[in-house]
Amino acid sequence: MADRVQLVALIAAVVLLFVVLEMVRRRRLMERYALLWLLSAVVLIGLAGWRNGLVHVAHAVGIYSPPNALFVIALGFVLLLLLHFSAAVSRLADQTKVLAQRLALLEERLAQVEESSELAEEGAPRIEADPERQRRFARVSSD
Amino acid sequence: MSSKSSYLAVVPAYNESASIVGVVESLRERAPDFDVLVVDDGSTDDTAAMARLAGARVLKLPFNLGIGGAVQAGFVFAHDHHYDYMAQVDGDGQHEPAELRKLIAEMKSAPHPDMVCGSRFLNDDFHYPAPVSRRTGIHIFASLLSRIVSQRVSDPTSGFRLYNRRAIELFAHDYPHDYPEVEAVLMLHHHRLRMREIPVKMYTRTGGVSSISSGKSAYYMVKVLLAVLVGLARRRPVIEPGDGAPVSAEQGV
Numbered sequence: 001m002a003d004r005v006q007l008v009a010l011i012a013a014v015v016l017l018f019v020v021l022e023m024v025r026r027r028r029l030m031e032r033y034a035l036l037w038l039l040s041a042v043v044l045i046g047l048a049g050w051r052n053g054l055v056h057v058a059h060a061v062g063i064y065s066p067p068n069a070l071f072v073i074a075l076g077f078v079l080l081l082l083l084h085f086s087a088a089v090s091r092l093a094d095q096t097k098v099l100a101q102r103l104a105l106l107e108e109r110l111a112q113v114e115e116s117s118e119l120a121e122e123g124a125p126r127i128e129a130d131p132e133r134q135r136r137f138a139r140v141s142s143d
Numbered sequence: 144m145s146s147k148s149s150y151l152a153v154v155p156a157y158n159e160s161a162s163i164v165g166v167v168e169s170l171r172e173r174a175p176d177f178d179v180l181v182v183d184d185g186s187t188d189d190t191a192a193m194a195r196l197a198g199a200r201v202l203k204l205p206f207n208l209g210i211g212g213a214v215q216a217g218f219v220f221a222h223d224h225h226y227d228y229m230a231q232v233d234g235d236g237q238h239e240p241a242e243l244r245k246l247i248a249e250m251k252s253a254p255h256p257d258m259v260c261g262s263r264f265l266n267d268d269f270h271y272p273a274p275v276s277r278r279t280g281i282h283i284f285a286s287l288l289s290r291i292v293s294q295r296v297s298d299p300t301s302g303f304r305l306y307n308r309r310a311i312e313l314f315a316h317d318y319p320h321d322y323p324e325v326e327a328v329l330m331l332h333h334h335r336l337r338m339r340e341i342p343v344k345m346y347t348r349t350g351g352v353s354s355i356s357s358g359k360s361a362y363y364m365v366k367v368l369l370a371v372l373v374g375l376a377r378r379r380p381v382i383e384p385g386d387g388a389p390v391s392a393e394q395g396v
Contacts (some may be wrong), residue, residue: 097208101216104182104202105223112184 005067007049013044036084040077047073148227151244152177153217155210156234157184160193167197168234173241177230180220184213190234196318211323212304215314218306222315230305238263238303242343246305247342257310257336260328261297261343280364284325288372296342299325310336325367 020037023029029037047054047070057067152170156163162180170179181194182266187205192247195201197264202216221229230246232238238261246259288296302324306314313334319326331338 001314095382097212100204100206100208101202101212101219104204104216105220108200108220109204 002080006051006054006070009046009067009070013041013048017041017045033084035090036077040074040081043077043115044074046072146364149225150174150177150228150230151221151224151226151248152179152230152232153221154181154194154199154208154232154234155180155213155217156181156186156190156194156212157207157213158186158190159234160186160190162236162377163190163194163234164197164350165315166234166240166292167194167199168232170232170240170256171198172379173239174230174243176271177243179239180217181234182213182216184208184210202243209321211320212377213320214323215318218311218315218318221306221311226308226311228305228307229311230292237346239344239346242303243305245343247339249270249339250305250307254337256339257307258327258331258338259261259305259339260298260301260339260340261303262301263345264297265340265342266344269396276360280360283364284367284371284394288325288328291329291371291375294338296328296338299328301345303345319370322363322367326370326374328335332372333377 001049017038020029020034020041023033024034051066054066058064058066058071058103061069061072063069063072150302154163154166154170154176156166167181170177179199181191181199181201182205183191183194184203185204191201191203204213204216210218216230217338228247229249232240232243242261246261249259250256266283270286272316279299280293284299287295288299304324310331313330313336314327317330319330328338
């Protein structure tokens with residue numbers, strides 16, 4: 001029975017390894033994020049294949065059934081990966097914030113530059129029906 | 144650079160089209176020294192257009208960043224344009240622009256603080272009409288912060304503030320994400336910058352919805368508490384040679 005569990009775990013871990021490698025090959029997964037996945041796949045393959053190692057690990061931490069140790073270690077990797085992604089999301093959110101702020105600042109500056117260059121080209125102020133333009137014009141020319 | 148100081152008033156606004164024109168116009172009328180910058184935090188209404196019509200410069204963020212991100216955009220603007228002082232005024236009309244004069248006077252008097260904060264609670268004759276839960280939360284933060292920074296902080300959530308160049312520079316580089324006011328007080332303390340509080344009037348909102356609904360209050364409390372306590376454990380900045388003497392070098396609670 002335990003052998004069959006180990007076989008399933010071995011096959012699952014090998015499939016995981018291939019899926020991750022294939023995703024990296026197709027550039028669907030960046031190497032930076034693939035490393036932790038590869039590490040977990042390799043460790044799981046090692047433990048699923050090397051029966052004595054698993055028994056030793058299980059014994060050392062007080063788990064009666066060695067296959068359970070395999071699941072505990074797999075769960076540990078899952079938690080590690082989730083934390084890794086939370087950190088990645090936090091960094092992305094911070095970078096996105098800076099980009100949004102920079103974009104707004106550049107748009108504002110561009111609008112100012114366009115307005116002043118229009119004014120310089122036209123020489124005399126053009127009266128327009130649009131009240132927003134009139135008001136902005138009044139501000140720029142008073143500067 | 145002329146000897147006259149330059150002032151910028153930053154008004155963060157999210158869906159405040161009902162009140163933004165009034166806020167901008169009263170700023171221009173009652174605080175004429177200030178250039179007015181409205182930071183439209185990804186509003187879905189016409190807040191940005193209304194503010195522009197009222198004569199303000201407008202930063203339009205492409206999506207909602209939250210109050211921290213919006214105000215920080217103002218700090219970056221003030222820093223880029225070399226303003227000497229920057230005020231923060233809420234877009235909902237609860238702050239009185241005429242009181243900015245008091246903040247400036249406090250800023251320019253000894254011992255020259257780096258941030259002056261308008262407090263609702265230093266005024267004996269003014270009753271701030273807020274729900275009990277909100278006031279309790281504010282008082283918890285007030286006593287916690289006062290202990291940490293060894294200085295009385297009566298209104299740590301007030302968004303009516305004036306900053307000098309050192310504070311602008313600090314916050315342009317690093318400003319807390321959401322619900323930033325409480326953490327900002329702590330950051331000033333860690334960077335050895337001084338803050339002062341003076342009593343101001345505050346009105347109830349003239350329109351729109353507060354960024355902190357009652358349902359979010361619990362989240363607000365927990366999030367800010369986490370930020371304050373983790374902030375205590377953060378590495379302290381090194382004091383640069385030539386900087387002002389540390390106001391209070393005590394670390395931790």
